[in-house]
Each structure stands twice: as structure tokens, then as C-alpha cells.
Amino acid sequence: MVVTRFAPSPTGYLHIGGLRTALFSYLWAKKSGGEFVLRIEDTDKARNSQEATDAILKAFEWLGLEHDGEITYQSQRDEIYAKYIKQLLDEGKAYRCYMSKEELTTLRETQMANKERTKYNGKYRDFDGTPPEGVEPVIRIKAPLTGEILVKDGVKGDVSFQAQDILDDFVIARADGAPTYNFVVAIDDHLMGINEVIRGDDHLSNTPKQIVVYDALGWDLPKFYHVPMIHNSNGKKLSKRDGATDVMDYKEMGYTPAALLNFLVRLGWSHGDQEIFSMDEMIELFNPKDINKSASIYNTEKLDWLNAHYIKNTPNDELAELLSAYGLTLTSHDKKEILLDTLKERAKTLKEMSEMVKEILDTPSEYDAKAIKKAFKGEPIPILNAFGAKLTASEAHLPSEYHSLMEEVVAEMEIGFGKIGMPLRVALLGKMGGPGIDVVMAVIGREETMLRIANAISAIS
Ligand code: GLU
Numbered sequence: 001m002v003v004t005r006f007a008p009s010p011t012g013y014l015h016i017g018g019l020r021t022a023l024f025s026y027l028w029a030k031k032s033g034g035e036f037v038l039r040i041e042d043t044d045k046a047r048n049s050q051e052a053t054d055a056i057l058k059a060f061e062w063l064g065l066e067h068d069g070e071i072t073y074q075s076q077r078d079e080i081y082a083k084y085i086k087q088l089l090d091e092g093k094a095y096r097c098y099m100s101k102e103e104l105t106t107l108r109e110t111q112m113a114n115k116e117r118t119k120y121n122g123k124y125r126d127f128d129g130t131p132p133e134g135v136e137p138v139i140r141i142k143a144p145l146t147g148e149i150l151v152k153d154g155v156k157g158d159v160s161f162q163a164q165d166i167l168d169d170f171v172i173a174r175a176d177g178a179p180t181y182n183f184v185v186a187i188d189d190h191l192m193g194i195n196e197v198i199r200g201d202d203h204l205s206n207t208p209k210q211i212v213v214y215d216a217l218g219w220d221l222p223k224f225y226h227v228p229m230i231h232n233s234n235g236k237k238l239s240k241r242d243g244a245t246d247v248m249d250y251k252e253m254g255y256t257p258a259a260l261l262n263f264l265v266r267l268g269w270s271h272g273d274q275e276i277f278s279m280d281e282m283i284e285l286f287n288p289k290d291i292n293k294s295a296s297i298y299n300t301e302k303l304d305w306l307n308a309h310y311i312k313n314t315p316n317d318e319l320a321e322l323l324s325a326y327g328l329t330l331t332s333h334d335k336k337e338i339l340l341d342t343l344k345e346r347a348k349t350l351k352e353m354s355e356m357v358k359e360i361l362d363t364p365s366e367y368d369a370k371a372i373k374k375a376f377k378g379e380p381i382p383i384l385n386a387f388g389a390k391l392t393a394s395e396a397h398l399p400s401e402y403h404s405l406m407e408e409v410v411a412e413m414e415i416g417f418g419k420i421g422m423p424l425r426v427a428l429l430g431k432m433g434g435p436g437i438d439v440v441m442a443v444i445g446r447e448e449t450m451l452r453i454a455n456a457i458s459a460i461s
Pocket of ligand 1: 007009041185198200258382
């Protein structure tokens with residue numbers, strides 16, 4: 001059974017790159033009928049916070065990405081890590097190193113002066129003398145010092161590292177007993193049964209160290225997939241300046257979970273030239289072997305395009321629910337269908353859509369100066385009055401009925417359609433632009449229409 005994981009360090013919000021690897025891991029587990037588990041890597045007490053963990057969980061909830069089983073918190077697993085440190089010490093695969101901070105600093109400085117790679121020199125590797133006093137030892141693992149460490153990567157192929165270039169006997173537990181990052185990642189991945197690790201390729205350089213831990217404990221390696229980074233349009237690593245990177249900002253900006261997930265799955269993965277993927281399709285088609293070898297490019301227009309697609313295809317009841325997050329109570333509005341049918345064709349985001357709804361439902365409190373100048377030139381008042389009179393006498397309900405009333409005025413007064421359309425639009429919405437005014441009138445109803453016309457007439461008289 002495939003078991004994948006997402007293992008965030010809760011140092012801040014969930015960012016878009018993290019979410020993408022989480023999605024890939026989720027899809028791959030679901031496709032194989034396996035499990036997707038969550039591990040919070042919260043060992044760095046100074047940098048981790050509960051709020052950050054909560055923010056990650058909130059983002060998962062918003063997106064509907066459910067993890068399997070209980071969440072594992074590294075901060076609760078000290079005893080487990082201590083057990084393996086002891087085992088490695090007992091087996092002679094790790095040792096206590098009494099090198100003082102000063103000595104280590106001098107060693108580093110000498111290496112740097114000699115233009116050598118800075119690394120531990122193995123002083124206590126085979127030490128059996130009396131330890132110096134006053135130094136709390138760290139624990140170092142005996143790493144291979146020569147030879148090749150091969151990462152068989154599902155995305156990048158075989159990546160070969162030379163031990164002498166990258167390894168030394170690295171610390172697995174600090175002087176206060178706290179285990180180190182690469183050590184606990186390997187222990188947890190093994191104990192949690194994780195056999196497929198999908199993560200950002202910024203972690204590739206950690207993998208040889210984790211392999212050293214697996215080897216020392218005699219454990220099989222998981223399959224690794226290191227996913228290339230997401231770049232901005234200038235080919236640089238995506239940063240805050242490129243727009244939102246906090247996943248929850250996307251909610252705020254009005255993106256739907258379906259659009260965001262669809263957008264992310266295509267960042268670095270493809271299936272022919274297909275762009276639209278439902279969750280079921282993603283699960284059916286995703287395979288990490290199809291992850292691109294090169295970085296992917298973040299493209300806001302694509303996200304907007306996908307979002308518009310999903311908005312257009314969301315049933316109105318569901319849309320009304322989604323819009324409630326933007327302060328709208330539309331669920332029981334009697335003209336909800338006409339309103340949403342019209343706006344879902346126009347909006348790129350839910351936020352934009354909510355603003356469009358408000359522009360229609362709220363009586364304008366002011367009129368755009370330019371629009372007034374353009375729309376109210378000539379003699380708009382008699383035309384608006386004539387239309388008002390028609391409305392009073394009619395029972396118009398549907399957009400087409402309002403449209404007929406406008407046509408009647410046009411015919412009777414022998415004017416062009418713009419002569420009624422423009423002033424009416426500004427009277428109703430306070431500005432030019434927006435959806436068809438027959439739709440606007442049908443949504444707000446006859447009384448509100450008459451009120452807005454009266455307001456506009458008194459504003460221009
Ligand atoms: N905790 C690491 C991070 O947030 C991920 C570790 C891993 O995926 O192996 O970058």
C-alpha cells in the first residue's frame with residue numbers, strides 16, 4: 001500500500017509550494033488506494049507556533065484535502081528518537097563527540113582559510129580515552145566518508161552524491177539531547193510506514209543524510225520524488241512579491257478550492273494538453289512519474305481563467321453558499337437564479353462577483369461624474385419619466401418584460417435605444433458598465449427600480 005505524507009514545519013502559513021507537494025502526495029495515495037498522512041515537524045520550539053499549525057489545518061479544511069489517521073507531532077516523540085539514538089550508540093554506529101564550540105570554530109576557520117569544505121574531522125569517531133571535562137557531548141552518526149550515495153529519484157532519475165563532497169559524521173542529537181532534523185525525518189518516515197516521499201527539490205541535499213540514517217538502522221528506503229520549484233515569470237523562485245503565497249489569501253481573493261487545486265496540479269505535472277481536472281480526474285490520472293523535471297511557471301492569468309471556469313460551472317445554490325464568505329446572504333433571495341446566472345458568466349473571482357452583486361442590490365448613493373455627463377446629456381428626464389409611467393402600469397417581472405417596456409418607450413418617443421439605456425443604467429447602478437439593465441431591473445424589482453429612477457431625476461434636476 002502506498003503511504004505518502006505531508007510534513008510541514010509550522011513556522012508560518014501554508015504556502016502555495018507546500019500545498020502543491022501536499023496535493024501531489026494526496027493524489028498519489030488516493031489513486032493507489034493508500035494513505036496520506038500528516039506530520040507536523042514542530043521540533044524547533046523557538047520558531048514553531050500553534051497558530052501556524054492551526055493555519056495549515058484550516059487551509060486543508062478549506063480545500064477539502066483530508067489526511068488519514070491521527071496527525072503526528074514530532075514534538076511528542078522525544079522518547080522514540082532517544083531510543084534510536086541509544087540503539088545506534090550501543091551498536092557503535094554513532095558516538096559521543098566532546099569537541100568544544102571553540103575547537104569546532106577553530107577547525108572551521110582553518111578549513112575555510114585553506115579553502116576546504118567545512119566539515120567535522122572525526123576526532124571522536126574512535127575515541128576510547130577519558131572525555132574532557134565540562135563539555136556536554138553531541139551525538140554524531142558514523143557516516144560513510146568515501147564512496148557514492150545514490151538517490152534514486154522518481155522525478156530526477158539517479159542522482160549521485162560523493163560522500164567525501166557532502167558528508168561528515170553529522171550530529172544526530174545536540175548536547176541537550178534534542179535530535180536533529182534529518183535524523184527525525186528518517187525515523188518518522190520509516191515508523192509511519194511512509195514508502196513514497198514527494199517533496200520539494202530544495203530537500204534533495206538532505207536526502208543523502210537521511211539515507212545514512214536509514215542505512216545505519218537497516219531500514220529500506222522509501223521511494224523519493226523531488227519536485228522542482230515553482231518560478232515566477234522571470235524564472236526566479238516564487239516569492240511574496242509575486243502575489244499571494246499564503247494559501248488562505250487565495251480564499252480572500254475569491255478563488256474556489258476547485259480552481260486552486262486544478263491550477264496547482266498543473267504546476268509541474270501534465271496529462272497531454274488537458275487543463276481542466278476535477279478532483280476525481282486528478283486522482284485517476286495523477287502519477288508522480290509524470291512530474292516535470294524543470295521548474296514550473298506561476299501564471300496568474302491561468303488561475304483566473306480556471307477560476308472563471310469553475311464559477312461558471314458551479315450550481316447557483318452552491319455559489320450562494322460560497323458567496324456568503326464575502327458577506328452576502330443570497331441563499332434565500334427570490335431572484336438568486338437570474339442574478340447568479342448572469343454574473344457567473346462575467347466574474348473571474350468570487351470576490352469580484354460579490355462586488356458585482358452588491359453593485360446591483362445596493363441603491364446607488366452617488367453617481368459617477370463622467371457617467372452622468374455622458375448619460376444624462378440631452379433630455380433624459382422626460383424619457384425616464386415615460387419609462388417610470390410604463391413601469392407603474394405594468395406587472396413586469398422578467399428581464400424580457402422590462403426590455404419590452406424600454407422598447408415601447410423607444411418606439412413611442414422615436415428615440416434611439418441608447419437614449420433610454422444609458423440614463424437608466426446610471427440611474428440604476430450609478431455608473432456605466434455592468435450587466436444588462438433588464439436583468440438588473442428584474443432582480444431589484446419594480447419598486448426599487450422606480451425609486452432609483454426618482455433618485456436620479458432629483459439628482460440631476
Ligand atoms: N518540514 C519540511 C518543510 O516544511 C519538509 C520535510 C520533508 O518533506 O521531508 O520544508
